[in-house]
Amino acid sequence: MTFIEKLRARWRSANSLVCVGLDPDPMRFPSPFPRTAASILDFNRAIIDATHDLVCAYKPQIAHFSAVSAEDQLEGTIALIKTRCPDIPIILDAKRGDIGSTARNYAVEAFERYGADAVTVNPYLGRDAAAPFLEYEDRGVILLCRTSNPGGADIQDLMIDGRPLYERVARMIATQWNGAGNCLLVMGATWPAQMAAVRAIVGDMPFLVPGVGAQGADVEALVRAGRTADGTGMIINSSRGILYAGGGDDFAEAARREASRLRDRINQFRDCPPPP
Amino acid sequence: MTFIEKLRARWRSANSLVCVGLDPDPMRFPSPFPRTAASILDFNRAIIDATHDLVCAYKPQIAHFSAVSAEDQLEGTIALIKTRCPDIPIILDAKRGDIGSTARNYAVEAFERYGADAVTVNPYLGRDAAAPFLEYEDRGVILLCRTSNPGGADIQDLMIDGRPLYERVARMIATQWNGAGNCLLVMGATWPAQMAAVRAIVGDMPFLVPGVGAQGADVEALVRAGRTADGTGMIINSSRGILYAGGGDDFAEAARREASRLRDRINQFRDCPPPP
Secondary structure, eight states: OOHHHHHHHHHHHHTOOEEEEEOOOGGGOOTTSOSSGGGHHHHHHHHHHHHGGGOSEEEEBTHHHHTTTOHHHHHHHHHHHHHHOTTSOBEEEEEEOOOHHHHHHHHIIIIIISOOSEEEEOGGGOHHHHHHHHTOTTSEEEEEEEOSSGGGHHHHTOEETTEEHHHHHHHHIIIIIOTTSOEEEEEOTTOHHHHHHHHHHHTTOOEEEOOSGGGOOOHHHHHHHHOOTTSOOEEEEESHHHHTSOOSTTHHHHHHHHHHHHHHHHHHTTTSOOOO | OOHHHHHHHHHHHHTOOEEEEEOOOGGGOOTTSOSSGGGHHHHHHHHHHHHGGGOSEEEEBTHHHHTTTOHHHHHHHHHHHHHHOTTSOBEEEEEEOOOHHHHHHHHIIIIIISOOSEEEEOGGGOHHHHHHHHTOTTSEEEEEEEOSSGGGHHHHTOEETTEEHHHHHHHHIIIIIOTTSOEEEEEOTTOHHHHHHHHHHHTTOOEEEOOSGGGOOOHHHHHHHHOOTTSOOEEEEESHHHHTSOOSTTHHHHHHHHHHHHHHHHHHTTTSOOOO
């Protein structure tokens, strides 16, 4: 089963487009946990226990582990998800990108060492740099297109022949990089008009959508702009807004409540018509 | 002492623009070493012992460690360089890039966990994404501009107002990102004409230049194109061409011979006039 198939199956079975981003920050851990890197796996386990029936994917963000030398906690987190809920796809958010043998090593890191179902990749180095990831045809390769931060405009919004760069990137990926059908795009939740334009370019290619929750995007606008005709096509990620919804003993219930609220809010708009 | 000061001092004292890229590949280790990740530190030590007086920098490439779960060997390699040759700057080649708290974690990984003097960063996410790295004013932030691979053209050569994107990126970094004077650019050795154009845009900003050695660029052309008026301005990297110059017991002598040959070849052209 490929990543895309696993994702589509999970969209249906969980009736959810919500992805929980696992961005563990020991300094923000609620009171039950010692505020150390050694608590990461236990914290993640509690979050996964509280949210697993509500999500279409989990997205561990690797910098939050590597900054505190917690590679073992990342391995443990992924192993836990695979054991506890094997039908939930795992996206390793690493935004890797390099050339030749180095890119191959990054692909090994993501897909073999950590066993992720999909990985985020930076497209700036071009197609030959993405190729070692794309060759894992059963995995997902999620390429940055228009990121959610304001500074994303610096390069991504530069105009090429009258259209923004990110549209060119989207078209290039859809027509030239996606031979195995395993490409996805990162489209920031904060830019619904841009998302609608890219949706028109790439057909049903799924989007990973960061920027709801802590970054506070408009859920109605983004779902209407980004969904596909069947009301799916999006992996809508919230990290801190769910992980740290509660600061005390109630953190797991608070996380579940936020994940459930986000799922329901998204589902309200999945069968709305797209904006005119 | 900042990274740039350390680099300038080292260019002078070693009379060398050569950087040895530490891309350990256990499957290519010469006969004295077991072909396992546990041999990486010993292999790197032998290379460093054989080349340290010939180089202006070392550049460990992190994917070669993380693909084989060898973070400890990377920490050991960096600690070894700092003890054995503390005046040689260390560039962590990681090509990281993300936003907000994630970018801060990547900066912590590079500068605090590993203690690198400089790190390579992907500029696609824009200035606010680079800011957490730039705020370490004593460290170097080496931003991808025109990479050495053919596919680099896919995005980097797109034309913006009649000029290629990488020139726009170079100008943006030089004029808007470099407030602390700690930016450098990656300029592939395979594109001397492009390098000359970027040199004209960014003044004396140093270049990290991959693509000599295994990728086989023309040393004379690239040095004439990229050097600054004082005959420096470049960190010219060779990885596999030095590390695996010899496959048997002579690997260290072979590595030394290749590093020395590259240094001498570069130095021949450091005081040549730039191309007309």
